[in-house]
């Protein structure tokens with residue numbers, strides 16, 4: 419009897435023989451031609467590649483026409499004309515070094531707003547697009563997904579380097595940037611407050627945070643007086659995950675349509691009758707956010723490729739020696755023994771299926787969960803945790819370190835973990 423391996427080897431030899439025959443001058447001409455011609459590209463693979471290219475373009479550079487809102491309405495471009503690159507970096511904006519010709523940065527004056535304009539002209543400010551007239555005057559500016567969900571690798575200088583798509587920008591002070599706008603009256607009118615209040619709220623967010631629900635329910639502060647803004651989450655490692663956002667609003671493509679229409683103020687079409695709930699979402703209900711229609715839909719045609727691109731972004735592997743491998747191996751056992759894997763199911767580290775939980779289940783208050791349709795928290799997929807330590811953990815960063823998270827679970831689930839087990843569990847979390 420042949421071994422399995424033997425059959426495979428024989429098959430390979432027979433295959434090679436057939437190939438040789440096809441290439442030999444004795445073979446008929448048509449067969450020779452066929453063997454020489456490269457295999458036709460797999461139509462599914464080439465379609466996926468095209469979508470990835472389009473999706474990346476959209477994720478990095480597309481404003482969906484939102485410059486109309488940010489410039490005609492909020493006039494943010496006027497403020498940008500006075501912003502130096504140093505100030506831009508200080509509020510967490512990142513510079514894509516690969517978009518710049520060599521030498522430009524070395525000779526650039528980082529205290530001259532003209533340099534900011536030069537960077538914008540070259541599309542080198544991550545997530546911020548400038549629009550210029552023929553005399554090179556900045557006439558409008560808009561934002562893209564990359565603003566909040568990309569960083570750079572700092573390979574040239576802090577804040578300047580190669581793009582890292584999908585990484586959460588925890589340096590970005592979104593509130594401070596919006597506060598640059600000379601006219602926030604439209605936002606004040608939407609929320610039914612005065613401009614000074616809007617500015618106070620924007621100042622309360624701080625770096626790495628944004629409040630996606632403020633423009634639905636008008637709640638700027640939690641009952642404890644702290645900001646209602648959440649951390650900016652990473653947008654990598656999302657394939658296989660059902661519910662997205664901290665509170666599981668919907669799928670990736672649901673949320674993309676939501677954000678592009680309702681947060682970035684792009685021009686598109688959006689439908690979600692859940693927003694007609696005037697008790698839960700008073701601002702959204704009176705503003706008609708449940709059913710948005712624009713004359714030119716610049717969003718819907720881009721959703722498919724944008725979704726595919728995001729699902730393709732892997733969570734970044736932790737740097738070598740950034741964790742203790744032996745402790746992490748022991749911590750993996752603790753992760754199972756403590757029941758963490760009941761919800762954070764490997765290798766997704768969220769539940770396959772409906773991945774939402776009540777506040778009581780995880781032992782925290784329900785404020786943020788109650789601001790979402792299902793009133794739940796979504797089990798966070800844990801891969802790449804090491805890359806967003808800044809700002810803390812859980813939706814609002816309430817736990818400054820992973821050890822704080824572990825201590826919380828230890829108390830909530832009465833786990834009675836030893837200090838050694840806690841340490842090992844933290845090393846395991848750092849290794850994901």
Ligand code: HEC
Nearest residue numbers: 562563566628630649650651653662663664665674677678
């Ligand atoms: C102003 C900052 C900002 C911009 C711009 C932005 N996002 Fe987000 N994004 C957030 C915040 C904050 C959340 C968390 C929202 C929540 O949980 O309520 C989020 C959540 C997400 C999530 C869910 C991640 C997860 O863990 O499930 C995805 C996916 C996402 N954004 C993709 C995008 C895309 C695509 C765009 C462009 C169309 C975009 N975002 C634009 C701030 C931003």
Ligand code: HEC
Nearest residue numbers: 756757758761775779780795796797798811812813823827
């Ligand atoms: C009942 C389901 C459930 C169990 C069990 C569970 N988690 Fe979680 N976990 C969640 C949910 C839901 C969140 C999101 C909380 C939030 O953002 O407010 C979360 C968040 C986290 C985070 C924060 C992630 C981030 O990016 O901020 C870490 C770390 C974590 N869990 C680790 C663990 C560990 C370790 C255990 C075991 C000791 C565990 N979890 C047990 C549901 C669970």
